[in-house]
Amino acid sequence: MKFLFVGSSPDHGGAEVHFTALAQALQEQGHGVEAMVDPRGFIAAELARANVPLHRRRFRNVIDPCAHARLHRAIRDFRPDALIGNFGKDYWPLVLAGRMAKVPVALFRHSVTALNPLSSRWLPRLAHSYFAVSHYARAVYADHGMDAQCVQVLHNPVDVRRFQHAEQVRAQVLAELDIPQDAIVVGYCGRMRSKGIYTLLEASALAMARDPRVHCLWVGEDGGGELRSAAAFLPHADRHRFTGLVDDTERYYSAFSMLAFPSLAPETFGRVSIEAQACGIPVLGSDIGGVPETLIPGSSGLLLPPGDARAWKRGILALCDPAARAAMAVAGRAFVEQRFSYPVIAGQLVARMQAGR
Structure with a gap:
């Protein structure tokens, strides 16, 4: 046609x-x-x-x-x-x-x-x-x-040839950002406004207090820098990295251990969720709007209550288990190939x- x-x-x-x-x-x-x-x-x-x-x-x-x-x-x-x-x-x-x-x-x-x-x-x-x-x-x-x-x-x-995991790229990105190679990286990708980013900031601080391997990588535009400023006043501020706006998001997905998608308002869909899963990255997503359609709860990611920082902390810590992440990586990639x-x-x-x- x-x-x-x-x-x-x-x-x-x-x-x-x-x-x-x-x-x-x-x-x-x-x-x-x-x-x-x-x-x-x-x-x-x-x-x-x-x-x-x-x-x-x-x-x-x-x-x-x-x-x-x-x-x-x-x-x-x-x-x-x-x-x-x-x-x-x-x-x-x-x-x-x-x-x-x-x-x-x-x-x-x-x-x-x-x-x-x-x-x-x-x-x-x-x-x-x-x-x-x-x-x-x-x-x-x-x-x-x-x-x-x-x-x-x-x-x-989603282009599953473009979005796929590359271990070598992960190592390069972590080295460029001065993140330890054995870090557990909680990743966020998108505009940093009206998407529950402060819930994630609080949850990540709680998770960092429990596990010294946890780091946060924030990919996207931070407007006036409010989130970066807020992170600077938290304990473990040195474990947050900000990239600013980038065109090659797939490169940063490879550096994530998990993607956090903490929307407070309903999303129509949630493209970043399927892009991350195509890259073999489990997703923590808000149980709201169209986000539940983008993952298999318990298999390729977890659905969490929007705005509940302690629930998001528990979700982050649950995915600090490498065996859980490995199983979700396989399920997520297959899910995206079959559906999107x-x-x-x-x-x-x-x-x-x-x-x-």
Whole structure:
């Protein structure tokens, strides 16, 4: 099949990573892929690196006439079998273009904020496929009044060739950060705001008091440095390391002994959880939102009550056992390969787009 992706976002978040990963997954399975994207930012750069042909134009708003003309030219020239959209600004232009060109449209929704009543009622009915990225999100959309029968679930894909454990890389990262090679590294990856990071900070301090091998590695943007400042006043402050924003997160997963995903507010899904498990890293995740769909509790990780620092301390100490981590590493990698790998998710999308055509 041939897929034309349309993405007007210049940002670098979960929806943008999903957009590029899904395009690459289809391309790797031998499907034709082109994309009409904002010429700035992450999406254009990532797809250019993957040699996806780009139409560099974005929708400034729903009625942007130049963008509509560019989209119709791309459809005419490429003759796609399906149009794919991830961002709210692109939903109505894609539905209208798909109807005019008689091309099926698949829309992905990543946020759980409510759409306006018109869009909530009609977009899932007018699109060929309307996807939530978790069962949790689908339930929230139904609570907002959307017809759940019009919403399907298709999880995020992950490149299991890119995300895999490398012991040599682990040794290099630990040496670069001056962390002992025998350390038990509690890793966090993501933006350091509104994700329960202070629960994890408290829990890690309690775990460090119990086990001198425990260290914390914080990967991501620390805004104004508030978390780093807070860690400096804790006992064992010398066991915390901060990398800042990085592009090669898979490298740091290899250095983790476990990933902590301590969200307080419900996450729509939780990509970092499946990326870490692909790298053979057990996950401590908050039992909230879409996070439970990203791991096998007791097998590839542990679900813990959000905001309960003492429960998170117990979870960290439980995974200080190397035998427990080794078993979870094998289970987690197999789980991701079977549920979230590029061939699996690309195959599911193709099957659903072909259904009813």
